[in-house]
Amino acid sequence: MGRAPCCDKIGLNKGPWSPQEDRILIHFIRMNGHGNWRAVPKQAGLLRCGKSCRLRWVNYLRPEIKHGNFTSEEEETIIKLHQLLGNRWSAIASRLPGRTDNEIKNVWNTRLKKRVSRVGLDPVTHHSKSPKAEHNLISLDYSHCSEKSPSMEEGNSGLIRAKAMVDFPTRISNSSDTFYDSYNLSSGILSSINSIDREFVNGDSSSSLDWFESSCTNSSDEPIRYNHETEISTYEVMWEAHNFLSCMDDADKDHHILNNLELQSNDDDCDGFGYWLNILNQAGSSSTLL
DNA sequence: AAACAGTCCAACCGCCTCTAG
DNA sequence: GCTAGAGGCGGTTGGACTGTT
Structure with missing residues (x-):
């Protein structure tokens, strides 16, 4: 049996x-506390619901309310925490x-969202709406990698x-080493994946998100999800790569891929990354890919 | 001065989780 | 174990206020 209605x-x-009404409520709570909100209005003599x-x-x-x-300073803190926590206002x-x-x-809704938007960031993900603005976020060092030749299929390069990306079994680290920075990246990850679906795969019915999830849960495949950081960084790297490529002319593409991307990987799992990198390098010289 | 548009924010609504019964 | 209320939370609304034409 449940309880009586609120x-x-x-x-x-x-x-x-x-x-x-304010005076009555303040006085009542000072004298009695609010133990049970449902009982407060009745006991205080207020014609309000407990909620x-x-x-x-x-x-x-x-x-204690300010x-x-x-x-x-408070506004900056809110922006940073929103980037970290999303719309978890109580947190x-x-x-x-x-x-x-x-x-x-x-x-946030009246001022800060607009401010974030004005400086070219998406207020939901806190990622740049202008790809060039963020191109230094990811730092990869591929000096230890052995590259594989990619088997690219004609006309299906986005796929x-x-x-x-899914086959990529490498632990990547970027400039974000702390938990908070990793968490920070995760807030934008779904939109990044969606963008990859939309812009990389060019409407193909295969969803990279589905792909990713099935890859993570299929025990017969080599797992991509070594840890939380990998999950985030992999997509972030792909997203950054997409940003690089989509905003550059052909001459710039190779330059940026080769000079600004550095891969920091464990020696053991370089192959997948080499494969991926090689694809990117090819993509950088193809004007039809993006 | 009036009308309209934009902004702000307190309060409500509905959903979710937890837990008393 | 199940049900339903309490508390908590985030999204939304509507009225007051302010700025602009």
């Missing part, structure tokens, strides 16, 4: 709280003393690249 909403006040009381207290009346504008709020999730959500 509150009978008939006859309860809705909308903005009056100063009188509304809780919201009013948590978002506005708590004494009122007033956000400082530039962000827990790192900003005195600020509520609702307030942070509002400031091959997606496949190469």
